[in-house]
Amino acid sequence: MTSVKNALEARQNKEYVSALTELLFQLADDDFILAFRGSEWLGLAPHIEEDVAFSSITQNMMGHAFMYYQLLEQLGEGTVDELAHERSGKKRKNAIMLEKVNGLGTYLQSPKFDWAFTVVRHYFYDVNKKIKLDCLQDCSYEPLKHAAINIRKEQYYHLVHWETWFKQLVKAGGEAKTRMMVAVEKVWNEFDDVLSLGPRGEVMANYQLIDREDVIRQTFMNTIGDVFENLELGPLPKLKEMKKSGRIGEHTEDLEKALATLTEVYKKEPSSSW
Amino acid sequence: MDAPLKEQITNALKAVTDPEIPVVSVIDLGMIEGISVEGTKATVQVLPTFVGCPALELIRKKIKDAVEKVRGIDYAEVIFIYNPPWTSDRITEMGRKRLKEFGIAPPPKLLEKEKEWSVDCPYCGSSYTLMENVFGPTACRSIFYCKHCKNPFEAMKPVFLN
Numbered sequence: 158m159t160s161v162k163n164a165l166e167a168r169q170n171k172e173y174v175s176a177l178t179e180l181l182f183q184l185a186d187d188d189f190i191l192a193f194r195g196s197e198w199l200g201l202a203p204h205i206e207e208d209v210a211f212s213s214i215t216q217n218m219m220g221h222a223f224m225y226y227q228l229l230e231q232l233g234e235g236t237v238d239e240l241a242h243e244r245s246g247k248k249r250k251n252a253i254m255l256e257k258v259n260g261l262g263t264y265l266q267s268p269k270f271d272w273a274f275t276v277v278r279h280y281f282y283d284v285n286k287k288i289k290l291d292c293l294q295d296c297s298y299e300p301l302k303h304a305a306i307n308i309r310k311e312q313y314y315h316l317v318h319w320e321t322w323f324k325q326l327v328k329a330g331g332e333a334k335t336r337m338m339v340a341v342e343k344v345w346n347e348f349d350d351v352l353s354l355g356p357r358g359e360v361m362a363n364y365q366l367i368d369r370e371d372v373i374r375q376t377f378m379n380t381i382g383d384v385f386e387n388l389e390l391g392p393l394p395k396l397k398e399m400k401k402s403g404r405i406g407e408h409t410e411d412l413e414k415a416l417a418t419l420t421e422v423y424k425k426e427p428s429s430s431w
Numbered sequence: 432m433d434a435p436l437k438e439q440i441t442n443a444l445k446a447v448t449d450p451e452i453p454v455v456s457v458i459d460l461g462m463i464e465g466i467s468v469e470g471t472k473a474t475v476q477v478l479p480t481f482v483g484c485p486a487l488e489l490i491r492k493k494i495k496d497a498v499e500k501v502r503g504i505d506y507a508e509v510i511f512i513y514n515p516p517w518t519s520d521r522i523t524e525m526g527r528k529r530l531k532e533f534g535i536a537p538p539p540k541l542l543e544k545e546k547e548w549s550v551d552c553p554y555c556g557s558s559y560t561l562m563e564n565v566f567g568p569t570a571c572r573s574i575f576y577c578k579h580c581k582n583p584f585e586a587m588k589p590v591f592l593n
């Protein structure tokens with residue numbers, strides 16, 4: 158597979174461009190919705206330094222989503238704003254785990270968000286995001302390859318951040334550890350489609366857009382498995398099969414509500430830059 | 432190719448700063464990758480310091496305005512490119528000096544072996560410092576603490592290819 162230099166070249170091959178856009182939607186929508194969940198924590202993080210750090214991470218992640226939407230815009234999929242704000246749930250390709258609410262209540266009404274859940278979800282997500290970004294360093298689509306190189310510079314810090322939280326809370330023992338283990342189970346139960354590349358994963362791999370899904374999964378399991386071993390959490394449980402997959406546009410009510418909130422803000426001020 | 436004109440554009444860009452670090456020009460930040468001139472049209476290739484940085488559009492406008500003020504240029508196009516990737520070691524010596532004067536430590540350099548950052552306190556010069564929060568008030572800054580003079584201080588966040 159020779160490298161594809163730009164959108165014009167990509168569009169010469171229908172099958173290529175369709176696998177590429179599929180991958181970009183997954184990458185963009187994953188970062189976008191999890192960044193939205195992150196933004197709901199603003200002012201509610203455990204302490205002020207965390208508030209600063211978390212909002213910075215969230216802003217970076219929005220930037221990453223923006224970058225992927227920009228690549229989609231170049232491929233003729235619509236403008237960045239339309240892609241981010243005007244697509245219905247059915248068209249979203251993010252994994253279901255990433256759209257789940259942060260906990261009880263809402264941002265405005267007595268939020269009782271679950272910090273352990275947030276730490277585990279972000280940590281596992283970033284471990285996998287790093288693995289994908291590593292693969293994308295060899296992506297046949299050059300604009301995506303260069304985007305990934307740039308995104309990885311920033312994501313490095315996100316991963317360090319969540320890894321620190323994860324390890325510290327688990328090592329703290331007591332209630333912290335208990336809550337973390339509950340969160341691990343909750344995240345693990347519905348993590349399968351985060352690791353999925355969807356029905357066109359094989360085409361993506363054939364065109365050297367990204368590594369094969371089973372390779373990515375194996376790397377992920379090995380990485381998390383090592384972490385579990387080091388923290389003496391026992392062997393890694395098997396991932397559960399899920400009834401639905403975000404990769405084919407199947408979602409939960411949590412996403413619909415999130416999109417309604419997002420659209421409300423957007424419709425009030427469509428020109429506001431983000 | 433009009434060499435003096437390119438030089439004039441470079442000089443004009445020395446007055447353009449990132450709104451988040453008002454003392455260092457886009458030239459000294461190492462953000463300008465290329466300048467080309469065709470007739471009265473200039474094209475400037477810019478490397479964003481952070482992906483999706485909210486200040487990008489502002490920077491685009493500032494660069495465009497500055498270049499279009501150069502005599503002989505009617506129109507300037509600003510293109511953001513992502514290859515090569517921007518890293519914090521693109522900041523020039525002059526840029527590092529200006530940052531220090533402004534009270535922000537220049538981005539630390541990675542000590543390969545220890546995988547630790549080495550950064551000197553901008554107040555007392557001690558290297559007995561600690562990274563307290565890699566995420567500072569803006570995307571490009573981190574918060575450090577000087578164990579010698581006991582002051583917290585900001586440093587440009589180190590950005591490298593890992």
Ligand SMILES: [Zn+2]
Nearest residue numbers: 552555577580
């Ligand atoms: Zn000091």
